[in-house]
Amino acid sequence: MVLVLAIGDLHIPHRAPDLPAKFKSMLVPGKIQHIICTGNLCIKEVHDYLKSLCPSLHITRGEYDEDARYPETKTLTIGQFKLGLCHGHQVVPWGDLDSLAMLQRQLDVDILVSGHTHQFKAYKHEAGVVINPGSATGAYSSITYDVNPSFVLMDIDGLRVVVYVYELIDGEVKVDKIDFKKTATATTHSAH
Amino acid sequence: MISDAIEDEEKWLAEGIAGIQHNAFYMHRALDSNNLREALKYSAQLLSELRTSRLSPHKYYDLYMRAFDELRRLEMFFKDEDKHGCSVVDLYELVQHAGNILPRLYLLCTVGSVYIKSKEAPAKDVLKDLVEMCRGVQHPLRGLFLRSYLAQVSRDKLPDIGSEYEGDGDTVNDAVEFVLQNFAEMNKLWVRMQHQGPIMVKDKLEKERNELRDLVGKNLHVLSQIEGVDLEMYKDTVLPRVLEQVVNCKDELAQYYLMDCIIQVFPDEYHLQTLEILLGACPQLQPTVDVKTVLSQLMERLSNYAASSPEVLPEFLHVEAFTKLSSAIGKVIAAQVDMPIVGAITLYVSLLTFTLRVHPDRLDYVDQVLGACVKKLSGKAKLEDSKATKQVVALLSAPLEKYSDIVTALTLSNYPRVMDHLDNGTNKIMAMVIIQSIMKNNTRVSTAEKVEVLFELIKGLIKDLDGTPMHELDEEDFKEEQNSVARLIHMLYNDDPEEMLKIICTVRKHIMTGGSTRLPFTVPPLVFSALQLVRRLQGQDGDVAGEEDPATPKKIFQLLNQTIESLSSVPSPELALRLYLQCAEAANDCDVEPVAYEFFTQAFVLYEEEVADSKAQVTAIHLIIGTLQKMNVFGVENRDTLTHKATGYSAKLLKKPDQCRAVYACSHLFWVDDQDGIKDGERVLLCLKRSLRIANAAQQMANVTRGSSGPVTLFVEILNKYLYFFEKGNPQVTSAAIQGLVELIRTEMQNDTRTTDPASDAFFASTLRYIEFQKQKGGAMGEKYDPIK
Numbered sequence: 009m010v011l012v013l014a015i016g017d018l019h020i021p022h023r024a025p026d027l028p029a030k031f032k033s034m035l036v037p038g039k040i041q042h043i044i045c046t047g048n049l050c051i052k053e054v055h056d057y058l059k060s061l062c063p064s065l066h067i068t069r070g071e072y073d074e075d076a077r078y079p080e081t082k083t084l085t086i087g088q089f090k091l092g093l094c095h096g097h098q099v100v101p102w103g104d105l106d107s108l109a110m111l112q113r114q115l116d117v118d119i120l121v122s123g124h125t126h127q128f129k130a131y132k133h134e135a136g137v138v139i140n141p142g143s144a145t146g147a148y149s150s151i152t153y154d155v156n157p158s159f160v161l162m163d164i165d166g167l168r169v170v171v172y173v174y175e176l177i178d179g180e181v182k183v184d185k186i187d188f189k190k191t192a193t194a195t196t197h198s199a200h
Numbered sequence: 201m202i203s204d205a206i207e208d209e210e211k212w213l214a215e216g217i218a219g220i221q222h223n224a225f226y227m228h229r230a231l232d233s234n235n236l237r238e239a240l241k242y243s244a245q246l247l248s249e250l251r252t253s254r255l256s257p258h259k260y261y262d263l264y265m266r267a268f269d270e271l272r273r274l275e276m277f278f279k280d281e282d283k284h285g286c287s288v289v290d291l292y293e294l295v296q297h298a299g300n301i302l303p304r305l306y307l308l309c310t311v312g313s314v315y316i317k318s319k320e321a322p323a324k325d326v327l328k329d330l331v332e333m334c335r336g337v338q339h340p341l342r343g344l345f346l347r348s349y350l351a352q353v354s355r356d357k358l359p360d361i362g363s364e365y366e367g368d369g370d371t372v373n374d375a376v377e378f379v380l381q382n383f384a385e386m387n388k389l390w391v392r393m394q395h396q397g398p399i400m401v402k403d404k405l406e407k408e409r410n411e412l413r414d415l416v417g418k419n420l421h422v423l424s425q426i427e428g429v430d431l432e433m434y435k436d437t438v439l440p441r442v443l444e445q446v447v448n449c450k451d452e453l454a455q456y457y458l459m460d461c462i463i464q465v466f467p468d469e470y471h472l473q474t475l476e477i478l479l480g481a482c483p484q485l486q487p488t489v490d491v492k493t494v495l496s497q498l499m500e501r502l503s504n505y506a507a508s509s510p511e512v513l514p515e516f517l518h519v520e521a522f523t524k525l526s527s528a529i530g531k532v533i534a535a536q537v538d539m540p541i542v543g544a545i546t547l548y549v550s551l552l553t554f555t556l557r558v559h560p561d562r563l564d565y566v567d568q569v570l571g572a573c574v575k576k577l578s579g580k581a582k583l584e585d586s587k588a589t590k591q592v593v594a595l596l597s598a599p600l601e602k603y604s605d606i607v608t609a610l611t612l613s614n615y616p617r618v619m620d621h622l623d624n625g626t627n628k629i630m631a632m633v634i635i636q637s638i639m640k641n642n643t644r645v646s647t648a649e650k651v652e653v654l655f656e657l658i659k660g661l662i663k664d665l666d667g668t669p670m671h672e673l674d675e676e677d678f679k680e681e682q683n684s685v686a687r688l689i690h691m692l693y694n695d696d697p698e699e700m701l702k703i704i705c706t707v708r709k710h711i712m713t714g715g716s717t718r719l720p721f722t723v724p725p726l727v728f729s730a731l732q733l734v735r736r737l738q739g740q741d742g743d744v745a746g747e748e749d750p751a752t753p754k755k756i757f758q759l760l761n762q763t764i765e766s767l768s769s770v771p772s773p774e775l776a777l778r779l780y781l782q783c784a785e786a787a788n789d790c791d792v793e794p795v796a797y798e799f800f801t802q803a804f805v806l807y808e809e810e811v812a813d814s815k816a817q818v819t820a821i822h823l824i825i826g827t828l829q830k831m832n833v834f835g836v837e838n839r840d841t842l843t844h845k846a847t848g849y850s851a852k853l854l855k856k857p858d859q860c861r862a863v864y865a866c867s868h869l870f871w872v873d874d875q876d877g878i879k880d881g882e883r884v885l886l887c888l889k890r891s892l893r894i895a896n897a898a899q900q901m902a903n904v905t906r907g908s909s910g911p912v913t914l915f916v917e918i919l920n921k922y923l924y925f926f927e928k929g930n931p932q933v934t935s936a937a938i939q940g941l942v943e944l945i946r947t948e949m950q951n952d953t954r955t956t957d958p959a960s961d962a963f964f965a966s967t968l969r970y971i972e973f974q975k976q977k978g979g980a981m982g983e984k985y986d987p988i989k
Binding site: 023147 | 690721728732786823826827829865868872920921927959962969973
């Protein structure tokens with residue numbers, strides 16, 4: 009059972025002053041094994057904060073990030089799952105699931121985590137799952153109106169991943185969960 | 201030399217103790233055999249050891265305690281008249297025959313104790329006699345211990361209310377009189393130590409005096425314990441007499457200790473009612489006395505009193521505690537001309553703490569304290585003393601902590617004036633404290649007026665104050681400061697659009713004074729704050745009737761344009777480009793085509809002229825394409841101009857793969873999946889074909905420059921795009937075209953000279969899998985895909 013926090017688009021301090029207090033009290037160090045962050049933190053302080061929650065921190069670059077050294081995409085393997093990470097402003101049209109599916113095929117991952125639209129999404133398609141954790145601070149987005157602060161916690165257990173989405177709606181934290189199962193067929197590459 | 205002296209003292213003490221023990225042995229024998237004469241003889245000899253001048257107070261105390269123990273046994277013997285056959289009256293007479301005065305008086309006090317207990321004479325008479333007789337010993341150390349002994353033995357025999365010693369002639373007044381007199385004499389002796397004998401080392405003298413102070417203080421303690429001393433007696437008799445002694449002794453050590461003692465020992469209730477008397481003594485004390493600590497102690501006690509018993513709060517107002525304390529402090533500061541500034545400020549901090557705890561609702565009091573501080577600070581240069589600065593910061597932080605709503609602190613007119621007296625560095629620290637207070641308490645500052653006051657307070661962060669050399673600033677610290685200001689901007693908010701616009705204008709006015717180093721931090725939050733207002737106004741319908749100067753999106757866009765323009769002074773073209781694009785999207789949502797076009801123009805100009813770095817260009821062009829793809833406000837002409845520019849720049853990126861990707865991204869500009877979205881299949885295909893040509897060229901270049909063609913990734917990406925439009929129903933994208941592309945890729949992959957790349961192989965494989973999957977779906981989709989092998 010591996011807990012992975014998917015979080016991003018905080019836009020501190022450009023669009024939001026801080027994480028919502030209720031989220032802060034839930035995110036305590038030592039509980040999470042990995043953090044994957046879609047980007048747009050934007051400052052070092054936020055990076056340090058996330059690092060304090062969990063040393064295994066993976067970030068991709070958002071277009072407002074202060075640190076230009078974050079990679080455009082990242083892939084990592086957690087348990088039986090291959091995860092891909094990308095902020096999403098590079099994938100046009102923004103938020104288009106078919107285009108994101110293409111990126112997923114390109115990165116050859118089971119789960120693609122991307123952001124930019126500030127809207128939570130968990131979408132299963134032929135090649136795998138696309139997850140958008142939304143904006144953890146509910147930051148303004150030109151794409152989405154009425155953004156609720158949200159983040160995602162994935163519980164990876166063998167071939168199964170349970171995706172918990174935490175959303176702050178009208179001052180209350182609401183949790184929803186979605187189950188995904190991966191088929192055990194190994195992907196074979198044929199080299200010609 | 202010194203160790204010799206200590207050794208000597210040890211020796212003398214040992215000798216003294218031996219002497220006591222020796223005589224005690226014989227005294228006990230006499231007691232056992234009821235021999236009064238012998239008992240008196242040996243007890244007198246025993247007590248003679250206390251006549252020594254050689255011991256320090258600490259050691260003398262040791263000796264004294266041993267004598268004390270022996271005297272207890274003697275007292276018991278005295279009490280038992282049957283044993284020795286002498287009446288207490290006679291006994292009282294008898295002991296006065298002892299040779300030396302010190303033993304004589306110790307014995308007298310001992311008998312006196314028995315005498316009072318016997319009730320054969322009024323307590324007051326015996327007490328009066330004893331306290332006067334003790335005058336015979338004027339040596340400070342010996343006298344203090346003697347009188348201390350007197351106090352000890354008389355303690356339970358005072359004619360207090362309800363005590364058995366109260367009678368017709370004996371009242372509590374007599375008890376009080378006795379204690380006061382003993383106290384006064386003891387204080388005189390104690391003070392005399394300062395001037396006695398050979399000049400001692402100052403430290404040593406102070407140490408010795410301090411060792412003895414509790415002997416003197418004990419009397420005050422006794423006074424506080426006397427039941428009969430009610431508020432009236434305290435006010436009329438006790439306090440005035442004690443203060444008289446304190447003031448007249450003109451001794452710094454004594455004054456400080458005794459003032460403190462009074463405050464600690466007597467109930468707070470009494471202090472509240474006698475404030476004027478107590479405070480009146482303060483300016484009369486020696487200038488070297490640390491009056492501020494005394495006053496602080498008093499205020500602390502009173503604050504605690506108020507905190508623990510809220511019902512006495514009206515009493516505080518009734519006795520005008522604040523006014524009295526405030527004026528007393530003023531007098532002290534005026535009287536002690538040499539008091540360093542830190543002393544004065546510390547006093548004001550104590551007074552402020554008091555005020556915040558006792559009268560938190562009286563903002564006028566709080567402001568008054570700050571005002572007094574301003575007065576003290578004015579006329580002087582900015583503070584340089586770090587201790588004083590610390591105190592001023594404490595002074596300014598106190599209201600922030602008390603009133604979690606920063607807005608309250610903002611109403612204190614003297615608050616900014618105090619801040620003005622801080623040096624620039626501390627001013628900034630204080631500004632950060634203010635911001636942190638707002639963030640911590642999640643306070644909203646909701647009017648332009650309050651924002652104005654707030655930004656005045658934090659002006660040290662907003663702009664360069666005169667005299668701050670920029671290079672002195674640590675980069676990390678500077679970033680932290682500016683990011684705090686950025687966060688702060690999000691706390692300035694009002695539901696009412698008109699007021700919100702005023703707030704935005706006020707903030708803008710201030711941040712524009714920040715200079716090019718600060719703008720990159722402060723402009724973005726302002727821009728997004730404004731965009732949020734635009735969105736809110738979007739939601740509102742129609743005209744805002746009755747408003748003189750309504751807030752409209754158009755007005756805000758003008759403001760935004762000017763604001764983002766200021767970033768050119770930094771220069772910050774990439775940031776400005778992003779902000780222009782954000783505004784363009786907002787303008788699109790507000791359906792103002794010219795404004796949206798203008799923003800796009802600005803973005804393109806920046807791209808053309810300022811974004812030189814190739815990596816930055818790639819990101820920028822994708823942002824432009826992504827934004828443009830969502831625009832639905834443009835008419836055909838405008839749209840054509842912009843898409844033409846976008847595709848043009850895409851093809852001109854430095855690296856071929858980047859060109860390829862940007863161009864196929866542009867294909868989406870011509871196909872929007874909405875109901876009325878543009879669906880220009882031909883131009884889509886043109887883009888895709890163009891990107892294919894670029895990919896081919898890239899392969900050929902790789903062949904020439906490296907001897908082997910590169911990975912097929914680009915082709916697979918383009919294939920995926922073909923599939924995308926194929927599925928969307930673009931008639932120009934045929935299954936044949938797709939089949940052709942698939943073949944092309946297969947051929948490329950079989951090419952011997954190419955470098956194998958597992959990633960692109962996997963990508964192609966998963967794409968093929970996808971095609972199969974779609975075929976399996978059946979229905980319309982399956983049919984579509986069927987021709988593809």
